[in-house]
Amino acid sequence: EVRLVESGGGLVHPGGSLRLTCQASGFTFSDYGMAWFRQAPGKEREGVAAIDIYGDPMYLGSVKGRFTISKDNAASTLYLQMNALKPEDTAMYYCAASPNLRTPPNSPPPAPLHFTDWGQGTQVTVSS
Numbered sequence: 697e698v699r700l701v702e703s704g705g706g707l708v709h710p711g712g713s714l715r716l717t718c719q720a721s722g723f724t725f726s727d728y729g730m731a732w733f734r735q736a737p738g739k740e741r742e743g744v745a746a747i748d749i750y751g752d753p754m755y756l757g758s759v760k761g762r763f764t765i766s767k768d769n770a771a772s773t774l775y776l777q778m779n780a781l782k783p784e785d786t787a788m789y790y791c792a793a794s795p796n797l798r799t800p801p802n803s804p805p806p807a808p809l810h811f812t813d814w815g816q817g818t819q820v821t822v823s824s
Contacts, residue, residue, distance in 0.1 A: 698722040698813040700791045702727070705818030712781050718774040718791030718815060725772040729797020731805055732765060732776045734787035734820075743805025744789070745776060748797045754805045759785075781822045791815040 701759035704716040716732065731746035745765035746754045753765050764777040774791055800804065 698793065700793060700813060700815035702789065702791050702815045702818040703787060705820045706770070707821045707823065708781055709824055710782060710822055713777070714781065714820060716776040716778065716789055716791075716818060716820075717808045718795065720772045720774065720791075723793070723813075727765075727796060729794045729799075729806075730765075730774045731792045731794070731811060732769055732774075733735040733790045733792055733805075733808060733811075734785075735790070736787040739787075741808055743807070746797070746799070746805040747774075750798065750801045752799065752801065754799060754803050756805060761793060778820070779821075783822045785820060786822050788817040789820050790817045 699721045701719045708714055723760050729748040732744045733741050734744050735741040744756050744759055745763055747767050762780045766775045793813040794811045
């Protein structure tokens with residue numbers, strides 16, 4: 697059974713940092729691309745960052761230079777380091793898995809329909 701468990705969310709002031717973690721189990725982690733999505737109330741779910749099976753990252757334009765996605769295949773863990781957080785980053789953040797994800801260089805994060813498994817989410821709130 698595929699399981700994705702997010703952690704690391706919380707309340708942070710503007711300009712602060714958080715690191716999200718997604719612990720995966722039940723599948724061969726190295727054979728999957730992974731991504732972080734977010735959804736704010738009343739808005740559509742959007743891809744924040746993704747990483748394909750070769751380790752190539754992809755970012756939403758508004759988070760480039762502030763967020764870093766990384767993948768530890770040995771530990772079956774996905775990370776999202778978020779720096780210089782802004783109030784508009786406030787959302788529920790979800791981890792997602794896509795089997796055999798491969799993407800062209802400099803692609804944006806793939807749409808949600810490309811991902812087969814999802815975690816329950818972790819809330820990130822950026823507020824003074």
